[in-house]
Amino acid sequence: MFEKVLIANRGEIAVRVLRACRELGVRTAVVYSAxxxxxxxxxxxxxxxRIGPAPSRRSYLNAAAIVEAARQVGAQAVHPGYGFxxxxxxxxEICAENGLTFIGPRPExxxxxxxxxxxxxxxxxxxxxxxxxxxxxxxxxxxxxxxAEGIGYPVIVKAAAGGGGRGMTVVWSxxxxxxxxxxxxxxxxxxxxxxxxxxxxxxxxxxxxEVQVLCDAxxxxxxxxxxxxxxxxxxxxxxxxxxxxxxxxxxxxxxxxTALRGALEAGFTGAGTLEFLVDAKExxxxxxINCRIQVEHPVTEMITGVDLxxxxxxxxxxxxxRLRQExxxxxxxxxxCRVNAEDPDRDFAPTPGRLERFVPPGxxxxxxxTHGYPGxxxxxxxxxxxxxxxxxxxxxxxxxxxxxxxxxxxxxAGTVVRSTIPFARRVLDDAEFxxxxxxxxxxxxxxxxxxxxxxxxxxxxxxxxxxxxxxxDSPTSD
Numbered sequence: 001m002f003e004k005v006l007i008a009n010r011g012e013i014a015v016r017v018l019r020a021c022r023e024l025g026v027r028t029a030v031v032y033s034a035x036x037x038x039x040x041x042x043x044x045x046x047x048x049x050r051i052g053p054a055p056s057r058r059s060y061l062n063a064a065a066i067v068e069a070a071r072q073v074g075a076q077a078v079h080p081g082y083g084f085x086x087x088x089x090x091x092x093e094i095c096a097e098n099g100l101t102f103i104g105p106r107p108e109x110x111x112x113x114x115x116x117x118x119x120x121x122x123x124x125x126x127x128x129x130x131x132x133x134x135x136x137x138x139x140x141x142x143x144x145x146x147x148a149e150g151i152g153y154p155v156i157v158k159a160a161a162g163g164g165g166r167g168m169t170v171v172w173s174x175x176x177x178x179x180x181x182x183x184x185x186x187x188x189x190x191x192x193x194x195x196x197x198x199x200x201x202x203x204x205x206x207x208x209x210e211v212q213v214l215c216d217a218x219x220x221x222x223x224x225x226x227x228x229x230x231x232x233x234x235x236x237x238x239x240x241x242x243x244x245x246x247x248x249x250x251x252x253x254x255x256x257x258t259a260l261r262g263a264l265e266a267g268f269t270g271a272g273t274l275e276f277l278v279d280a281k282e283x284x285x286x287x288x289i290n291c292r293i294q295v296e297h298p299v300t301e302m303i304t305g306v307d308l309x310x311x312x313x314x315x316x317x318x319x320x321x322r323l324r325q326e327x328x329x330x331x332x333x334x335x336x337c338r339v340n341a342e343d344p345d346r347d348f349a350p351t352p353g354r355l356e357r358f359v360p361p362g363x364x365x366x367x368x369x370t371h372g373y374p375g376x377x378x379x380x381x382x383x384x385x386x387x388x389x390x391x392x393x394x395x396x397x398x399x400x401x402x403x404x405x406x407x408x409x410x411x412x413a414g415t416v417v418r419s420t421i422p423f424a425r426r427v428l429d430d431a432e433f434x435x436x437x438x439x440x441x442x443x444x445x446x447x448x449x450x451x452x453x454x455x456x457x458x459x460x461x462x463x464x465x466x467x468x469x470x471x472x473d474s475p476t477s478d
Contacts, residue, residue, distance in 0.1 A: 001317050002026055002077045002101070006070040007041070009081030010060060012371045012388065013293070014041035017079045020309035029073040031066055033059035035379045040371040047073050054381045060084045063091045067098050077101035077316060083383065086292040087114045103316040105269045105291050113266060113289045117160040117198055120286070126265040128258055128286040131277065133200025141181045147199045148177055154204065157181055159188035160196040167191060168235060170202050205439050206277040208232065209244045209284065211259035212300045214311050215268050220321040223260040224304050225330045226252050227296055229275075231427055233348065233443045238420070239427055240296035241335040242303050244278075245396055246436035251282045263289065271297075271312045295338065298367055298390040302334035333399040336390035337407060339370075341378045343418040352380040353416040361409035365392040365402065378417060386412070386419065396436065404428050 004027040007017050014030055018041060021028045029047040032039060035054035042048040049069040052059035059065070061084055070078055078100050080086035089111035092102040104110060113119045117137050124130055132151040137160050138144045148155045148171070157180050159167030167188045169180040181197065189195035208230045215221035228244035229237045243252060259274035266289070273294050275287040297308050306323065314322060342348040355376045360368040370387035372378075378386065389406050393399035404425065412419045426446055432438045 001313065001319075002075075004029060004046075004073065004075045005077045005079050005103070005313070006031065006066070006073060006075035006100075007045070007079050007081065008060070008066045009079075009084055009086075010036050010039060010041060010371075010382065011385065012369045013081040013083075013295075014039075015044060015371050016369055017081060017309055018044055020307060020313065021079075023307075024310060024313060026313070029069070029075055031060070031069050033381075035381050038376070040373060040376075049073060054379065056084065056382065063088070063094050066091075067094055067100065070095075070100055071098065075100065077103055077313075079103040079312070080292065082292050082295060087290070089114060101316050103270065103312055105272070106267070109267050109269070110291050113268065113291055115160055116158060116162060116288050117196065119266075119288055120198075122266050123262045123286045123289070126262045128262045129284065131200040131203065131285040131287075134198045136198070137196035138181075138199050141178050144181045144197075144199050145174070145177055148174065151199075151201045154202040155199050156202040157184040157197050157199055159184060159192055159194070160198060161188065161192040161194040166235075167197075203277050203279055203285070204441065205280050206230075207244065207247075207279075207439050208237075208275065209247070209255060209278050210273050210275040210294075211256050212294075212297070212308070213260050213263045213268070213272050213274065214306075214308070214315065214321060214323065215263055215270065215272070216315045216321040217269050217318065218320045219264070221260050221264045221268075222321065222323050222325045222328055223256040224300050224306060224308075224328055226256060227299055229296060230438055230440050231433070231442055232440055233447075237296065237338065238443065239335065239337050239424060240299055241333065241396075241399070242299040243330055243333070245333075247278065247282060251278070251284070255284050258284075262286070270315055271308050295385070295388065296336055298369060298388060299334035299336045302365075302367065302390060302392040303330050303332055304328060305331075332392055332394045333396045334390055334392045335396075335399045335403050336388055337403060337424045338385055338420070339387040339389060339410065339412070339424075340384040340420045341386045341417055342384050342420050344420055344423040345418075348420070350380065350384045351414075351416055351418045352378045353414045354378075355412065355414045355417060357411050357413040359409075359411040360387060361389060361406035363402075363406065363409070366406050367391070372412075378414075397434075400428055400434065 007030045027046045030041045030045040031051045051065040085091040089107045093107040095102040154172045157169045169184045171180045185195040212224040226244040227242040229240045231239040273290045276284045278284045367390045391402040
């Protein structure tokens with residue numbers, strides 16, 4: 001095992017990784033920007049290195065500064081968390097060139113799987129079913145039109161290098177495709193530096209189901225069941241649960257086994273997630289693989305008893321996988337709600353500000369992953385995720401009731417700070433969601449109703465601009 005790990009991230013995931021390291025007797029160092037000098041991670045780590053000003057491109061996305069920090073503190077490995085550089089194959093290669101272990105797959109594997117187009121080719125060869133559409137990138141609008149005509153509308157245009165719910169446009173009619181194609185390519189170039197896109201059939205009544213896998217460098221691998229992430233807004237997940245509800249055991253087993261086969265055949269190592277769309281007839285289609293820990297990993301940990309970050313560290317240190325598939329047992333149901341500092345009544349605009357009160361819930365089988373505390377200042381520079389509330393229960397009904405109780409207890413308040421808790425309660429109260437019959441259209445349906453997302457509150461006194469989504473999971477992806 002490593003003696004010291006550098007954590008190249010911020011927020012709740014930095015705290016999560018830090019705690020896992022400490023439990024294994026591994027010393028920690030964290031990097032931080034000028035905006036995060038008073039963060040929980042900086043307070044808890046054995047060492048902290050300031051790597052730049054607030055903008056992420058000059059701090060958390062600054063590979064050279066992070067590697068120099070690792071060398072400065074004598075770290076043997078770098079844990080990238082999620083978002084930022086966690087799926088950057090160039091960064092993983094830079095780490096290797098500087099004698100640092102990148103806690104994730106090998107650079108060449110990450111490069112192949114991080115590109116949606118090449119990942120689709122690899123998974124297709126491994127026998128995973130793909131949505132109808134182009135396997136290779138679509139080079140011109142004329143080819144895009146030809147593909148769309150062949151598979152039928154609606155279609156979705158996706159950036160090959162996309163992530164975090166960005167670089168995707170749904171197209172409902174032929175007249176809209178040329179503009180959507182041009183727009184998506186322009187967005188992809190601006191955000192990802194890569195304008196390649198592909199076109200696939202858009203499944204309107206689909207469920208978003210993903211599979212957690214662990215694979216070592218010795219050819220061993222296990223899956224840890226499924227998660228449902230269908231509660232999404234603009235392809236960003238809001239509520240996740242494990243295992244995926246209202247699907248047959250046969251379907252769940254087949255998806256999980258298929259996912260593990262694909263990961264092993266691609267040479268994946270570490271903790272990863274394969275994502276699928278499942279239609280009303282329980283036919284499933286591969287979307288992508290995420291080569292990192294997911295935001296929603298706690299629900300898998302709660303139903304399996306496996307600490308995924310511990311396993312990441314052991315695998316990266318070269319230890320053969322400590323788990324066998326027959327040893328993995330799924331117990332009960334876990335549900336997680338992301339609590340974002342956003343105002344649902346203002347189109348989920350971020351609400352940076354100082355937390356005057358911050359009292360997370362407690363009670364039986366209730367877990368809160370957060371970096372918040374009273375007096376903490378939520379800045380305008382990063383993702384708005386403030387906390388994750390996850391609960392476990394022997395059955396889904398009790399798990400949902402327990403999550404409602406926990407959210408009722410969560411006291412988050414600040415002068416201009418709002419949270420997404422009231423909207424999450426609307427989701428939990430929805431009849432179709434309670435029955436497990438929901439799909440990825442649930443949030444849009446709720447937002448088109450007349451019911452307010454929150455209770456009335458005084459006007460916001462400070463304007464806030466939407467912040468860059470640099471630290472989130474990627475949902476249709478992630």
